Amino acid sequence: MTSVTAEPVPFLSALVARRTWQAYGYLWLSLLLAPLALAYVVAVPSLAAGVAVTVVGLWLPAAMVLGARGWAAAYRSAARSLLGVEAADPPAFARPRGFWSALGAALGDPAGWRALLFMLATFPLSILGFVVSTTWLATAAGSMTHWFWSRWLPLEQAADGTWHRGAQLGPGQYVDTPARQALLALAGLLLLLAWPWVNRLCTSLQAALTRTLLGPTAGALRVASLRASRAATVEDADARLRRIERDLHDGTQARLVAVAMQLGEAREQLAAGADPALAAELVEVAHESTKDALGELREIARGIHPPALDAGLAVALETLAARAPLPVTVEVGADVEAAAPLAPAVQSIAYYCAAELLTNVAKHAGASRARVEVTREAGAVRLRVHDDGHGGAAVAPVDGTGRRTGLAGLGERVAAVDGVLDVRSPAGGPTVVTVTLPTTTRP
Structure with missing residues (x-):
């Protein structure tokens, strides 16, 4: 939940500022909606009490609880348009399977009840804010123009028997002289200049309620983030399994089939009493193919879990840097693994992030060197991960071909353990990508 940061308005020009009158319009709109919103709030428990004897009838108040989300959306839209206040939408209602589960989830929808609480609290605030702001504005305008319209006021007799025409400020004190008219007009002008700030104070109470009650809670945001990261993790794992299956089928399996055929041919040559040199040549070819297949299997296994991680993150990163196609310096703080050990999932994510980032540096950055720091x-x-390339890297959901970008995939993998991916890559470079991960993973 955030609020739009507006430029400060000078005191003298606040009266004619657009947002001042937009805020006053919000008070009018809120006053018009407040009675309807209160009636809606009162109807929810009333209907629940009336139809509680029928289980099916409970769906009516449940639907009204969910319908409060629509009221919340309307209030958020008004606050966004007229007050410049942004409140993020809460996560959408997820209906569970099963009659009783769905009914219970609808009746207990937190976003709906928070909206109902806002509608209840905004009723007195709407009246109070509108009355205070409008009374202040009317008093200021009346004081400034008293000299004009007071001529039509009826005559009043003071305690001393004299007659006066004008506003009475106290016993025997009437605004019916030029000096008093001028002082009242000046006071009215000061009240008018102060009205925008009074008006803002009246709307700030409802703006605070909008941020507090109509936006998502921290728990709701975390649940939504976990759902999104879980879906991304499942998708990423499925894609990785498909890639491993493809590599095994198209590469290693085909090579092993070729080895079997070559050994079979060599056996036939030996059985037929052919030239032993030809059979030895076939065996040699099969031997080389077997070593290539073992190399491919090692690469596939490294993609599943790098063996170097068994010796710690520092050793794994040094091994990764040694295989990089450009000079890479690795600096791992002494306290990274000296204290409590990092969770295995955190180590794996840190390693894969470094591997992906160094691959991007080699392919796209046009860099001559890179540096990896871990603290x-x-x-x-x-x-x-620092590089001296041309910069311009950005976390985009998809690339020009519609496929997900590597940085977006890293961001999703990091978010799965409540981590943060930060990319600083101005045009012309250098690029610094920071991955912040918790030392342990939360359930």
């Missing part, structure tokens, strides 16, 4: 502080481990 640990305050329950988090930070991996930074």
Whole structure:
């Protein structure tokens, strides 16, 4: 939940500022909606009490609880348009399977009940804000123009028997002289200049309620984030399994089939009493093919779990840097693994992030060197990859071909353990990508 940061308005020009009158319009709109919203709130428990004897009838108040989300959306839209206040939409209602589960989820929808609470609280605030702001504005306007319209007021007799025409400020004190008219007009002008700030104060209470009650809670945001990262993780795991299956089928399996055929041919040559040199040549070819197949299997196994990680993250990163196609310097803080060990999932994600980032540097950055830094502080481990390339890297969901980009995939993998991916890559470089991961994973 965030609020739009507006430029400060000078005191003298606040009266004619557009957002001042937009805020006053919000008070009018809120006053018009408040009675309807209160009636809606009262109807929910009333209907629930009336239809509680029938289980099917409980769907009516349940639907009204969910319908409060529509009221919340209307109030958020008004606050966004007229007050410049942004409140993010709460996660959509996820209806579980089963009659009782769905009914219970609808009746207990947190976003719906928070909206109902807002509608209840905004009723007195709408009246209070509108009355205070409008009374202040009317008093200021009346004071400034009293000199004009007071001539039509009826005559009043004071305690001393004199007659006066004008506003009475106290016993025997009437605004019916030029000096008093001028002082009242000046006071009215000051009240008018102060009205925008009074008006803003009246709307700030409802703006605070909008942020507090109509936006998503921290728990709801975390649940939505976990759902999204879980879906991305499942998709990523499925894609990785398909890639491994394809590599095994198209590469290693085909090579092993060729080895079997070559050994079979060599056996036939030996059985037929042919030239032993020809059979030896076939065996040699099969031997080389077997070594190539073993190399491919090692690469596939490294993609599943790098063996170097068994010796620690520092050793794995050094091994990764040694295989990189450009000079890579690795700096791992002494306290990264000296304290409590990192969770295996965190180590794997840090390694794969470094591998993916160094691959991007080699393919796209046009860099001559790179540097990998790993530090640990305050329950988090930070991996930074620097390069001296041309910059311009960005986390885009898809590339020009419609496929998901590598940085977007890294961001989803990092978010799965409540990590953060930060990319600083101005045009012309250099690029610094920071991956912040918790030292342990939460359930």
